[in-house]
Amino acid sequence: DVKVTQSSRYLVKRTGEKVFLECVQDMDHENMFWYRQDPGLGLRLIYFSYDVKMKEKGDIPEGYSVSREKKERFSLILESASTNQTSMYLCASTAGGRLNTEAFFGQGTRLTVV
Amino acid sequence: QQQVKQSPQSLIVQKGGISIINCAYENTAFDYFPWYQQFPGKGPALLIAIRPDVSEKKEGRFTISFNKSAKQFSLHIMDSQPGDSATYFCAASIRRGKLIFGQGTELSVKP
Numbered sequence: 001d002v003k004v005t006q007s008s009r010y011l012v013k014r015t016g017e018k019v020f021l022e023c024v025q026d027m028d029h030e031n032m033f034w035y036r037q038d039p040g041l042g043l044r045l046i047y048f049s050y051d052v053k054m055k056e057k058g059d060i061p062e063g064y065s066v067s068r069e070k071k072e073r074f075s076l077i078l079e080s081a082s083t084n085q086t087s088m089y090l091c092a093s094t095a096g097g098r099l100n101t102e103a104f105f106g107q108g109t110r111l112t113v114v
Numbered sequence: 115q116q117q118v119k120q121s122p123q124s125l126i127v128q129k130g131g132i133s134i135i136n137c138a139y140e141n142t143a144f145d146y147f148p149w150y151q152q153f154p155g156k157g158p159a160l161l162i163a164i165r166p167d168v169s170e171k172k173e174g175r176f177t178i179s180f181n182k183s184a185k186q187f188s189l190h191i192m193d194s195q196p197g198d199s200a201t202y203f204c205a206a207s208i209r210r211g212k213l214i215f216g217q218g219t220e221l222s223v224k225p
Contacts, residue, residue, distance in 0.1 A: 004157070031211045040123065042203055042215040043158070050210060058212075090157055094211030100146035103211055105157030 003027075006091050006106035013113050019078040021109050023091030030096030032074035033103070034058075034066065037088040046089075049074055050096075081113045117141055118206050120216025127223050133191040135219045137204035140185065144206040148213070149178065149189050152201045161202070162189070194223045 007022035025032065031050050035043040035058075045058030047066040055066050063085060067075045074093075078085055091106040120137045127133045139147075148163035164171045164178040164187065171178045177190040191198055204216040 033211065033213075035215075040217055042118075042120070042217040043213075044215070045212065048212060092157075092211075092213075096210070100207045100209070100211055102148070102160045102163070103150075103213060105150075105159065107155070107157050 004091055004093055004104050004106040006089075006109050008109050009107065011109060011111045013078075013081050013111065015082060015113055017078075017081045017113075019081050019111065019113075021076040021078075021089055021091075021111070023074045023076070023106055024072055025074075025091075025093040025104070026072065027093060027095070027104065028071070029093035029104075030071070031094040032068065033092045033094075034064075034074065034076045035090045035092065036060070037090055037108070043090060046076065078111075081111075083113050085111065086113045087111060117214050118204060118216045120204050120219060122219060123217065124220045125222070127194045127221065129194065129196060129223055129225050131194050131223075133189075133194045133198065133221055133223070135189045135202055135204070135221070136186065137188065137206075137216050138184075138186045139206050139214075141206070141208070142185070143208050144214075146207040147178070147180065147187050148205050148207075149176075150203045150205060150215075152203065152218075158203060191221075194221075196223045196225050199223050 033048040034046040049068045092103045150158035151161040152158040180187045205213040
């Protein structure tokens with residue numbers, strides 16, 4: 001059974017804290033993605049990575065950074081958490097290659113910044 | 115900038131009825147159009163997907179209709195069941211899994 005695992009289901013952090021969201025996949029996928037999900041806005045891409053130590057900005061990268069030191073692990077970092085970053089965060093992965101293939105999602109991390 | 119527009123935001127259907135969700139896109143370079151289903155507390159999961167070289171794809175009760183000239187595609191759920199109650203997202207992609215999602219539709223199927 002393929003899996004994308006996010007380290008926390010729920011997190012509560014204070015404004016200004018540095019926050020780490022961890023994601024691990026066991027499918028040997030090349031591509032990994034971080035999205036945030038907000039009601040009425042769907043899923044919006046924050047950052048993505050096509051290879052180890054490689055990263056690209058998505059549509060809403062401001063206030064976030066990422067790290068991919070190993071193929072199976074992709075971390076999202078909120079350098080200084082703010083209340084407008086309260087959201088559901090979803091990690092996903094896809095296999096490599098030219099054609100688009102199925103994205104597998106983790107169960108999500110609901111982050112509340114107070 | 116939202117490149118995929120989805121409607122309606124919410125939908126209530128009677129058991130046995132047909133659920134229809136519509137999406138429109140702007141970028142003609144998109145070459146992959148999946149639909150994802152999300153249950154509360156879970157991440158989205160692929161339901162069905164289509165590529166622009168076909169106009170329709172059917173898997174069981176789920177059908178994607180694709181109109182390339184109109185830049186629109188839709189999901190039809192036949193014989194809708196209470197277990198289909200979930201949030202549905204359309205999406206589009208140009209390359210390597212980078213998905214642009216619609217806003218989502220919350221479907222409720224009443225018994």
